[in-house]
Amino acid sequence: MEIELLSEIVDYGILGLLAFMSFLTLFFWIERLLFYRGVKVESYSTQEALELDITNNLSIISSFGANAPYIGLLGTVLGIIITFYTLGQTGE
Template identity: 65%
Template sequence: MNIELLKNIVDYGIIGLLGVMSFIAFWFWIERILFYKGIDVRNFKTKEELEIALTNNINIISTFGSNAPYIGLLGTVFGIIITFYAMGQSDNLDAKIIMTSLALALKATAMGLLVAIPATVFYNHLARRIEVVLALWDINEKEKYANQKV
Protein backbone atom coordinates (compact mmCIF):
# COMPACT_ATOMS: atom_id res chain seq x y z
CA MET A 1 0.00 0.00 0.00
CA ASN A 2 1.41 3.36 -1.04
CA ILE A 3 0.81 5.50 2.03
CA GLU A 4 2.52 8.57 0.56
CA LEU A 5 0.06 8.53 -2.33
CA LEU A 6 -2.84 8.27 0.11
CA LYS A 7 -1.44 11.19 2.15
CA ASN A 8 -1.18 13.29 -1.02
CA ILE A 9 -4.74 12.36 -2.01
CA VAL A 10 -6.00 13.60 1.35
CA ASP A 11 -3.81 16.69 1.60
CA TYR A 12 -4.02 17.88 -1.98
CA GLY A 13 -6.86 15.99 -3.62
CA ILE A 14 -9.63 16.08 -1.01
CA ILE A 15 -8.76 19.42 0.59
CA GLY A 16 -8.07 20.94 -2.84
CA LEU A 17 -11.37 19.67 -4.24
CA LEU A 18 -13.25 21.10 -1.27
CA GLY A 19 -11.49 24.44 -1.75
CA VAL A 20 -12.48 24.54 -5.42
CA MET A 21 -16.06 23.60 -4.53
CA SER A 22 -16.18 26.42 -1.98
CA PHE A 23 -14.90 28.95 -4.50
CA ILE A 24 -17.37 27.83 -7.19
CA ALA A 25 -20.33 27.90 -4.79
CA PHE A 26 -19.40 31.40 -3.65
CA TRP A 27 -18.89 32.55 -7.26
CA PHE A 28 -22.28 31.26 -8.42
CA TRP A 29 -23.98 32.79 -5.37
CA ILE A 30 -22.53 36.22 -6.17
CA GLU A 31 -23.38 35.80 -9.86
CA ARG A 32 -27.00 34.92 -9.06
CA ILE A 33 -27.38 37.82 -6.60
CA LEU A 34 -26.16 40.26 -9.24
CA PHE A 35 -28.48 38.69 -11.82
CA TYR A 36 -31.49 38.93 -9.49
CA LYS A 37 -30.77 42.59 -8.71
CA GLY A 38 -30.95 43.50 -12.39
CA ILE A 39 -33.91 41.36 -13.39
CA ASP A 40 -37.12 42.89 -14.71
CA VAL A 41 -39.99 40.40 -14.75
CA ARG A 42 -41.68 42.35 -17.56
CA ASN A 43 -38.92 41.23 -19.93
CA PHE A 44 -40.11 37.61 -19.80
CA LYS A 45 -42.99 36.31 -21.89
CA THR A 46 -43.83 33.34 -19.69
CA LYS A 47 -43.38 32.38 -16.07
CA GLU A 48 -41.55 29.23 -17.15
CA GLU A 49 -39.00 31.28 -19.10
CA LEU A 50 -38.44 33.41 -16.00
CA GLU A 51 -38.10 30.36 -13.78
CA ILE A 52 -35.48 28.82 -16.08
CA ALA A 53 -33.46 32.03 -15.98
CA LEU A 54 -33.78 32.30 -12.19
CA THR A 55 -32.74 28.73 -11.39
CA ASN A 56 -29.68 28.63 -13.63
CA ASN A 57 -26.61 27.32 -11.69
CA ILE A 58 -28.29 26.98 -8.29
CA ASN A 59 -28.33 23.18 -8.59
CA ILE A 60 -24.52 23.29 -8.48
CA ILE A 61 -24.60 25.15 -5.17
CA SER A 62 -27.11 22.64 -3.79
CA THR A 63 -25.04 19.68 -4.99
CA PHE A 64 -21.89 21.07 -3.38
CA GLY A 65 -23.75 21.75 -0.14
CA SER A 66 -25.07 18.21 0.06
CA ASN A 67 -21.94 16.36 -1.09
CA ALA A 68 -19.11 18.30 0.59
CA PRO A 69 -19.53 16.48 3.95
CA TYR A 70 -19.20 13.13 2.19
CA ILE A 71 -16.05 14.21 0.38
CA GLY A 72 -14.66 15.41 3.72
CA LEU A 73 -15.62 12.12 5.32
CA LEU A 74 -13.78 10.26 2.57
CA GLY A 75 -10.67 12.27 3.39
CA THR A 76 -11.08 11.42 7.07
CA VAL A 77 -11.41 7.71 6.29
CA PHE A 78 -8.20 7.90 4.24
CA GLY A 79 -6.51 9.73 7.14
CA ILE A 80 -7.57 7.03 9.60
CA ILE A 81 -6.31 4.32 7.23
CA ILE A 82 -2.97 6.12 7.10
CA THR A 83 -2.88 6.33 10.91
CA PHE A 84 -3.66 2.63 11.38
CA TYR A 85 -1.12 1.65 8.74
CA ALA A 86 1.56 3.76 10.43
CA MET A 87 0.64 2.20 13.79
CA GLY A 88 0.97 -1.28 12.30
CA GLN A 89 4.38 -0.50 10.83
CA SER A 90 5.72 1.11 14.00
CA ASP A 91 7.44 -0.74 16.80
CA ASN A 92 6.67 2.10 19.18
CA LEU A 93 2.99 2.80 19.92
CA ASP A 94 2.89 6.27 21.42
CA ALA A 95 -0.59 7.53 22.33
CA LYS A 96 0.43 11.12 21.64
CA ILE A 97 1.39 10.32 18.03
CA ILE A 98 -1.79 8.29 17.49
CA MET A 99 -4.04 11.05 18.83
CA THR A 100 -2.25 13.70 16.76
CA SER A 101 -2.63 11.60 13.61
CA LEU A 102 -6.32 10.98 14.26
CA ALA A 103 -6.91 14.66 14.97
CA LEU A 104 -5.25 15.58 11.67
CA ALA A 105 -7.37 12.97 9.90
CA LEU A 106 -10.49 14.88 10.98
CA LYS A 107 -9.40 18.03 9.13
CA ALA A 108 -11.02 16.74 5.94
CA THR A 109 -14.40 16.34 7.64
CA ALA A 110 -14.07 19.84 9.10
CA MET A 111 -13.28 21.22 5.65
CA GLY A 112 -16.27 19.38 4.20
CA LEU A 113 -18.52 21.02 6.76
CA LEU A 114 -16.91 24.42 6.14
CA VAL A 115 -17.90 24.07 2.49
CA ALA A 116 -21.34 22.52 3.05
CA ILE A 117 -22.75 24.96 5.59
CA PRO A 118 -22.21 28.17 3.58
CA ALA A 119 -23.24 26.44 0.33
CA THR A 120 -26.51 25.37 1.94
CA VAL A 121 -27.08 28.91 3.24
CA PHE A 122 -26.32 30.31 -0.23
CA TYR A 123 -28.78 27.88 -1.84
CA ASN A 124 -31.56 28.67 0.64
CA HIS A 125 -30.99 32.40 0.19
CA LEU A 126 -31.26 32.05 -3.59
CA ALA A 127 -34.32 29.80 -3.34
CA ARG A 128 -36.09 32.49 -1.33
CA ARG A 129 -35.07 35.18 -3.84
CA ILE A 130 -36.51 33.01 -6.63
CA GLU A 131 -39.82 32.75 -4.75
CA VAL A 132 -39.94 36.53 -4.38
CA VAL A 133 -39.19 37.21 -8.04
CA LEU A 134 -41.79 34.66 -9.14
CA ALA A 135 -44.32 36.35 -6.82
CA LEU A 136 -43.46 39.67 -8.47
CA TRP A 137 -44.17 38.03 -11.83
CA ASP A 138 -47.60 36.94 -10.56
CA ILE A 139 -48.36 40.43 -9.24
CA ASN A 140 -47.28 41.98 -12.54
CA GLU A 141 -49.49 39.59 -14.51
CA LYS A 142 -52.50 40.32 -12.28
CA GLU A 143 -51.97 44.06 -12.71
CA LYS A 144 -51.62 43.64 -16.47
CA TYR A 145 -54.83 41.59 -16.59
CA ALA A 146 -56.68 44.11 -14.37
CA ASN A 147 -55.58 47.00 -16.60
CA GLN A 148 -56.83 45.17 -19.69
CA LYS A 149 -60.29 44.76 -18.13
CA VAL A 150 -60.63 48.49 -17.48
Protein backbone atom coordinates in the same frame (compact mmCIF):
# COMPACT_ATOMS: atom_id res chain seq x y z
CA MET B 1 4.59 4.11 -2.48
CA GLU B 2 5.69 5.75 0.71
CA ILE B 3 2.97 6.28 3.28
CA GLU B 4 4.10 9.88 3.95
CA LEU B 5 3.61 10.74 0.29
CA LEU B 6 0.21 9.05 0.27
CA SER B 7 -0.73 10.93 3.43
CA GLU B 8 0.18 14.27 1.86
CA ILE B 9 -1.68 13.41 -1.34
CA VAL B 10 -4.82 12.61 0.66
CA ASP B 11 -4.49 15.73 2.83
CA TYR B 12 -3.86 18.20 0.04
CA GLY B 13 -6.15 16.42 -2.41
CA ILE B 14 -9.19 16.53 -0.16
CA LEU B 15 -8.49 20.07 1.00
CA GLY B 16 -7.87 21.17 -2.58
CA LEU B 17 -11.09 19.61 -3.79
CA LEU B 18 -13.07 21.24 -0.98
CA ALA B 19 -11.43 24.61 -1.68
CA PHE B 20 -12.20 24.28 -5.39
CA MET B 21 -15.83 23.44 -4.66
CA SER B 22 -16.05 26.39 -2.26
CA PHE B 23 -14.62 28.73 -4.89
CA LEU B 24 -17.11 27.53 -7.51
CA THR B 25 -20.00 27.80 -5.07
CA LEU B 26 -19.02 31.36 -4.19
CA PHE B 27 -18.63 32.23 -7.89
CA PHE B 28 -22.07 30.89 -8.80
CA TRP B 29 -23.62 32.54 -5.71
CA ILE B 30 -22.22 35.94 -6.72
CA GLU B 31 -23.39 35.36 -10.30
CA ARG B 32 -26.92 34.56 -9.10
CA LEU B 33 -26.92 37.56 -6.76
CA LEU B 34 -25.94 39.92 -9.57
CA PHE B 35 -28.53 38.36 -11.85
CA TYR B 36 -31.30 38.73 -9.26
CA ARG B 37 -30.46 42.38 -8.74
CA GLY B 38 -30.91 43.14 -12.44
CA VAL B 39 -33.83 40.90 -13.39
CA LYS B 40 -36.78 42.66 -15.03
CA VAL B 41 -39.87 40.53 -14.44
CA GLU B 42 -41.96 42.48 -16.93
CA SER B 43 -39.59 41.61 -19.81
CA TYR B 44 -40.56 37.91 -19.65
CA SER B 45 -43.49 36.76 -21.74
CA THR B 46 -44.17 33.54 -19.84
CA GLN B 47 -43.78 32.40 -16.27
CA GLU B 48 -41.83 29.32 -17.41
CA ALA B 49 -39.12 31.46 -19.04
CA LEU B 50 -38.78 33.51 -15.85
CA GLU B 51 -38.54 30.36 -13.70
CA LEU B 52 -35.88 28.88 -16.00
CA ASP B 53 -33.74 31.99 -15.75
CA ILE B 54 -34.20 32.34 -11.99
CA THR B 55 -33.30 28.71 -11.22
CA ASN B 56 -30.30 28.60 -13.55
CA ASN B 57 -27.11 27.36 -11.75
CA LEU B 58 -28.95 26.68 -8.47
CA SER B 59 -28.55 22.94 -8.99
CA ILE B 60 -24.76 23.36 -9.08
CA ILE B 61 -24.77 25.29 -5.81
CA SER B 62 -27.04 22.77 -4.12
CA SER B 63 -25.11 19.72 -5.34
CA PHE B 64 -21.82 21.18 -4.08
CA GLY B 65 -23.43 21.99 -0.75
CA ALA B 66 -24.90 18.51 -0.46
CA ASN B 67 -21.70 16.66 -1.39
CA ALA B 68 -19.10 18.69 0.53
CA PRO B 69 -19.74 16.88 3.85
CA TYR B 70 -19.23 13.53 2.16
CA ILE B 71 -15.92 14.62 0.70
CA GLY B 72 -14.84 15.79 4.16
CA LEU B 73 -15.91 12.42 5.56
CA LEU B 74 -13.90 10.67 2.84
CA GLY B 75 -10.83 12.62 3.94
CA THR B 76 -11.44 11.61 7.54
CA VAL B 77 -11.82 7.94 6.66
CA LEU B 78 -8.71 7.92 4.48
CA GLY B 79 -6.77 9.69 7.24
CA ILE B 80 -7.84 7.06 9.77
CA ILE B 81 -6.86 4.25 7.39
CA ILE B 82 -3.42 5.80 6.85
CA THR B 83 -3.00 6.30 10.61
CA PHE B 84 -3.85 2.67 11.38
CA TYR B 85 -1.53 1.49 8.61
CA THR B 86 1.30 3.61 10.01
CA LEU B 87 0.65 2.31 13.53
CA GLY B 88 0.68 -1.26 12.23
CA GLN B 89 4.00 -0.75 10.46
CA THR B 90 5.75 0.81 13.45
CA GLY B 91 4.36 -1.70 15.94
CA GLU B 92 3.59 0.83 18.63
